[in-house]
Amino acid sequence: MKIKLFSTAIGLALLSSVIYLPGIARANPKPSIQVAQQRILGSEIDSFTAYPVQRLDPGTELFFVLRGTPYSRATLTIPNAVQNLPMREVQPGVYEASYTIRQGDRISENTAVRANLQQGNRISSTRLQQPLVAGNSDRRFQSLSVDRFSARSVQQLDPGTTLNFKLLGTPNATATFSIEGVAYNIPMREESNGFYTGEYTIRRQDYFPPAGATVTASLQSGNQVVRSRLDRELVAGDNGSSNTAEIPLEIITPKENDRVSGTVEVEGRSAPNATVNVKVQATSSVAGLFGFERNILERTVEADEQGQFSFAFKPSISLPGTKYEVNLSSSKGDRTSEETLVLFQK
Structure with a gap:
């Protein structure tokens, strides 16, 4: 009788182990899954920015730009206004969206605008780290x-x-x-x-x-x-x-990172009688106006006997914050040189 009771006790103990082992097996993988998700989150989004506006009134249009993994699905959410608004991929890895504030929307300078970037089952999320209103930027929150x-x-x-x-x-x-x-x-x-x-x-x-x-x-x-x-x-x-040797090439005016308006005049210096190829490209983060990039000027000028040259360009549409990239390539015989100047619209 004692042997039978002892065998029964062992059987119950083994049965209880079988019953609870699946639960333990299911519980153990959870931390590793969470760790994997933490490695994925935030690794696909490079930046999320907004075009500052003067005020957050009904009728004001907000513009957003997200940069990250190309060929993904991007959306943004503005609490108390819109959820999961699709962002259009205007070039590989660059997504844009606009939203016009409506009556009844409750949007303030500190509204936590968020963006998601999804590729398959992987989702990255980020929060806008800048104020929506111009002139209220803060170093602690800049993107x-x-x-x-x-x-x-x-x-x-x-x-x-x-x-x-x-x-x-x-x-x-x-x-x-x-x-x-x-x-x-x-x-x-x-x-x-x-x-x-x-x-x-x-x-x-x-x-x-x-x-x-x-x-x-x-x-x-x-x-x-x-x-x-x-x-x-x-x-x-x-x-x-x-074996190609460089020749002198210098942009005298305007200076790097200058703010410009109206007709922009560029003066430079290279080798005497050198040929200078000029290409000016405008880049804007504002969707729906004239695209993400646009060629403003593409021409060839010739330096004089002192190596001086100049040219001018005027954008057909002037939008504050637009970036102009001026690319110069000077050549004379088998000697060449390149220089780039970046300007911003006032």
């Missing part, structure tokens, strides 16, 4: 962005050669650049509002791979960090014409 990271090309990467870098992005932030395998987190100075410069002098022990070094800039404000890769090779003609 970071790098518009351009460039360098003046050199002939050779020899010891003693100084590399000069320029970054155009969000003002009042901390900018650095890194040359992979050579130097890391070199500080950049903010010369003017959102215009940063930095330099690095090559040392004897530095090694640059034949395929070219990867150069990356970082812009940081608080806990936000954005990065951008260099927009050109460090060595002039690295695309196969390494």
Whole structure:
């Protein structure tokens, strides 16, 4: 009898273990799923910005731009106004949407506007980190962005050669650049509002791979960090014409990051009688007006005997905040040089 009771007790214990084991097996994976979701969230959205307006009255149109993983589904939500408003992908990874404030909407400067970016089952979410009303920006809440990271090309990467870098992005932030395998987190100075410069002098022990070094800039404000890769090779003609020599090319006026209006006159200096190809492109984050990008001017001018040249352009539509990228390419014989100037509409 004792043996039978003991066997029954063991059986009940085993049965209870079988009953509760599935519950334990179901509970264990949950933390790993949550961790995986945390790694995905926020990794696909680079920036979410809005075009500031003067007031939040009915009839005012709000414009939003989101940058992130291309070919995804983007939506935005304005509490007490609209939910899951679709954003249109105007170019790979750039999504835009507009919303006209209606009677009854309760939107204030501090309304927490959110955007979602979905690709398959993966969803990223972010909150607008800037005020909707112009003139109320705050460094603590600004959304970071790098518009351009460039360098003046050199002939050779020899010891003693100084590399000069320029970054155009969000003002009042901390900018650095890194040359992979050579130097890391070199500080950049903010010369003017959102215009940063930095330099690095090559040392004897530095090694640059034949395929070219990867150069990356970082812009940081608080806990936000954005990065951008260099927009050109460090060595002039690295695309196969390494014997091509540069000629002088300098933009005298206007200055980098200047605010302009009306007809914009550009003056520069290059080699005497050099041919200068000019291309001006306008970029706006406002949807539905004239597109995300538009060519304003494309022409060729010739420098005089002193190397001076000039040209002018006037946008057909002037929208405050529009960015103008002026690309110059000067050539004379087999010698060439390139320069870029970024301006903003007042």
